[in-house]
Amino acid sequence: MKLSVRHTTEYAYAEPVDFALQKVRLRPQDSPLQTVREWDISIDGGRIEADYRDHYANLVDLVSAERGAQKLTITASGTVETRDTAGVLGKVYGRAPLWHFQQSSPLTQPGESTQAFVDVIRAADDTLTGLHDLSAEVLKKVPYAVGHTQSDTTAEEAVQIGKGVCQDHANIFVTAARAAGMPARYVSGYLMMNDRVDQDASHAWAEVHLDDLGWVSFDVSNGVCPDDRYIRIAIGRDAHDAAPMQGLRGGAGDESLIVSLQVQQ
Amino acid sequence: MKKEDKHFSEMMRPDGVRDPYQNYDAWFSKQDINRLSKKAQEAEAFFRRTGITFNVYGQADAEERLIPFDLVPRILSNTEWSKLSRGIEQRVRAINAFLHDIYNRQEILRAGVVPVDLIANNEAFLPQMMDFTPAGGVYTHIVGTDIVRTGEDEFYVLEDNARTPSGVSYMLENRETMLQMFPELFSKIRVQRVSDYPKNLRRSLEASAPPGVQGRPCVVVLTPGIHNSAYYEHSFLADQMGVELVEGHDLRVVDGNIAMRTTRGYKVIDVIYRRVDDEFLDPLTFNPQSMLGVPGIMDVYRAGNITITNAPGTGVADDKAIYSYVPEIVEFYTGEKAILKNVQTHRCSQPDTLKFVLENLKDLVVKEVHGSGGYGMLVGPAASKKEIADFAEKLKAKPANYIAQPTLSLSTVPILTDAGLAPRHVDLRPFALVSPNAIDIVPGGLTRVALTEGSLVVNSSQGGGTKDTWVLEG
C-alpha cells in the first residue's frame, strides 16, 4: 500500500527562547515491511544541527530553535510503500544484541502488576498464541482512554491506573514479554485509520523476538498484528528510547504544542 | 622491626641498600634531618599558597585539604620500569579493543570468554554507545593503572582506571617541588623526565580529533566547577596544556558543533577532555537534571563532530568484576599472555565463593564492584570483629556487589618522620596516553603512600600521601 504522510509539530513559546533542542526520530527506513519512496523533514524557526544513526539504528535529527524564536515547527512528510507481512519483520538485526531487549529500562521496570501478565503467556499452548492472549489481556485490564497517563508514566503505573494509550499498552506488553524471558521492544510510527485522514497522533506498538520467526509485531491498542496500514519509524527498549520528539529548553515561560498528522493512501 | 620484615622493602635489603636507591642513600646519609624537616614544611606551605588542594565532600570545615607530600622519592630502575610499561601498554591496548568489541560486535561475549551477565548487568555499560566507533577507534585516551608490588619481581595490577583517572597533577607538582628543593640531587642522579606530560597529553588529544578538522584542533578541558574535588587538577592541566577550562554552561550546540562562548562569540571545539561523569554529560541523553553537562553533545558526538575523551561508557572496562577477566581479555585481543599479573579475585556472586569469602573475611580485602576511592571496602586483617560481622551482613545481602582479594603484602618505601626514615606501604599509578597512532606512558607515575604505620590504604581521601616517583635513566 502506498501511504502519504504529513506530520507537523509546532512548539509555541510564551517567551522568546534563548535555547531549545529537540531530538527528533521521524525518519522511516527500508525494511521487509516497507520501502521509503520519498521523505523529508523541514524546519521552520530552527535548523537541523546534526543527524546520525543511533544505537538502535534509528535515524535521529538534532533540531535547535533559532535564538529568540517563539515558534518552532517540525514537519515530516513523504510517501512510504508498505507491505502486509502479518506483523512479521523477521530476522533483521542491528548491533544491539538480543539480550539487550530482554533487559528492563526506566519505563519498563517489572512490578507486581506487570508480572501478573506472565501467566497469560504461559497458559497458552504455544508462544505466539500466548502473545496474542497477552495483547488482549493488556487491553482488557488497561482499556484505551486518553488523559489518564503521561509520557513518563511507567508500565507498572499504567496497569495500576487501569487506563492508558498506545504508549502505555506497548510499554506494558514489552515489560510482560521480557518478564517471560523474551526479547521485546517498543516501536513508534504511524497508523492509517481507515475512516479518517486526520489522525489523532503518532502510534506505538511492540515487537517480540521469537526463535523461529524473528521479530513479530503486536498492536495492543487495536488488537491486531500490524499490517500495511502501519509505517514503522523508531525502536527502543521503551517509549523514551523511541520517542518521536524529546526536548530540552533553557529559559522561563510556557510552551504549548500543536500536532497535526495526516496519513492517507 | 620484626613486623616490617615480612613486607618487601623497595629501599632496603637485609644486607644493605637495593641498587636503585644506592645513590639516593649516599646523598641522604649526608643530610641533616632537621634541614629536611624544614624543607618538608616549606613544601607544604608552598602547596597551600599555590592552592594544590583537593576538596573533601561532606566536610564543611575542612573544605580544601592538602594531600601530604613526602620528600623521600620512590625509585624504580629502568629495567623494572621497562617491564611495567610494556605490561601497561599491552593492557591498555587490550582494554581499548575490548571496549570497541563490547560496543559493537561483542565477539568476546559470543566466544564465551566474558559472561554476558557481566556486561548486561553492568551499570557502566552505556547502550547509547552501541554501534558507534569514536574517532581513531580510541575509547580510553587517558588510563591510570594502579599497580602494587610484593617482591623483587612481583608486580600486580590492582585496578584499571579507564574513566577519568586523576592524580597526574600531583605527579607533576611533586617532581617540580623536588627539583626546587633538591636541585643537587638531580644533577647527581639521572632521573627520567615527566615534565613533557602536558605537551604529550595535548598532542594525544589533538590526534584524536574528528576526521576533517581544519588546522590545529581546538581542545578544551571540561570541569564540573570549582567545588569539584579534583578542580585543582582540571585547572592545572588546562593551564599546562594552554587550553581553555570550560564548564557545561560555557558550551552549546552551534551549527552542528559544540562551541564555547568566548568574549567574541561562539568558537567551535573539536576535542573535549571531560572530567564530568557519563551520567551528567548530556541532560538530553542521560540525567535530565544535570547542570554540569552540555545538552546535545551526545548527538553531536554520534554525528562525528566532536571527540569526547575518555569516551562515554569506558567504565564498563574498569569495573572490579570485569577486572578479574582482564588476563583473558588481554589474551583474547592480543594473542599474548598478560605481562602484568592480576591479584587473585574471588567473585562473591558465586555461592561457593561467597561461602569461602565469608569464612575467611579476616584475611581478605573485600571491595564493592562499582566502588572507588577506598570507600565501602573491608580490609580484613585491620578490621575489628564487629566490623567484620557488620560487613558480612552487607555481603550476604548483595553478594554480586562485591569481590574479595587476598590481603597483599604491599611493598614499603621509607618516609621521613621526626624520628628519621620509617617504612610505609605504597602503590603506583602510572598514566598512559592513548591516541590513534601511539600509546605513550610517562615514566613513573603517582606513588601513593599510606602515612599511618602498618596501614594498607593509600587513598588520599583516607589519609594517604604522595611521593615523587623516579625512573632512573638506563
Next chain:
Amino acid sequence: MLGKTAGGLYWMFRSLERAGNTARLIEAGFRIALTRSTDPESEWKSIIVTSAAQAAFEAKYNVYDSTNVTDFLLRDPDNPNSVLSVIKVARDNARLVRTALTTEVWSSVNETWMLFNHILKEPVPETDLPEVLAAIRQQASLVRGAHNGTMLRNDIYDFCQLGTFIERMDSTSRIIDVKYHALLPAASFVGSRMDNVQWEMILRSVSAHAAFRWAVDGDYNAPNIANFLILDPRLPRSLAYCTSQLVSNLEYLAQDYGEPSKSLELAQDLHARLKNHDIGSIFDEGLHEFLTRFISDTSALGFQVEQDYRFNA
C-alpha cells in the same frame, strides 16, 4: 577568551577593590568616631548607608556602634559585601579563572584569602583593628602589584581593570553622595567644626586626606574638595580618573577585537560629562542629582560590559 573567564576576572577585581574600599570606610569611620565626632552613631550609620547595606544591617542590629558596624563590614558571612565575603568571592573567581592568571597573581589572592580566613575567624577587638585594616590595604596592594608587574597587557588585563574602575567609580560616587550636603556651597561656612569633620571623613574614605593638601593649591573648602574628588584627573579615586581609565581599557578591547562596543560609547559619554563640566555647573545642576545619575549610569555601564563580552550564557 571565554566569556565566563572575562566575567571571572572582572568580578575578581571588583571584589578586591570592594574589600579595600570597605576597609577604607571603616578606617575613616573609626578614626572620626574616636577623635572628632560629637555624634558617632550617625557617622557609623553613614558608613553602612555608603556600602548600601542599611536594610541588612538593621535586620540584625539595633544600634549603630563601632563593634556592630565593624563586625558586620569586616567578617559577617550574612553580609555579602563584608570584607571576608568579598575576599572569598575574589578568591573563588580567581580559582575559576586560574588559567588566565600568573602564578604571582593567583598566589597573592590565595594567600590573602588564607590570611583573612585566619585573622577574621573571631571578632576583631578594637585594639587590633588598625592592624587588621592595614593588613587589608597591604594585601590589596600586593595583589595589585603582582597584577601590574606580571600580567600581559592584553584583554585579560583589560577585564581586570574594568572591574577595578567600575567598582571604584561606584564607591567614590556613593561616598560623596552620602555626604553631599556637607559639600554644598550654600550650607557650608568656612571653619565650621562640623563641616571640617565631614570633609575629613570623605577625604579619608578615598585615601585622599594627604593628597588634597599636596595637590590642591586652594582653600580647604567644599567646592575645592568636591572638585578634587569628582573632576581632578590626578587623584586615582576621582570619578574623572576612573572614567579615563575605563575609556582607555575599553578602547584597547575595541582595538584588540576589531570592533567598537556599546560599553565604550557609554564610558565615553560619562567621561565627556565630567570633562565638559566645572564644579560650579555641577552644583547648579544639583550635586545629588548629578551623583544619582552617575551611580545609575555606572551600573548600566557594568551591565553593558557583561553583555558586550558575553560574561553569561
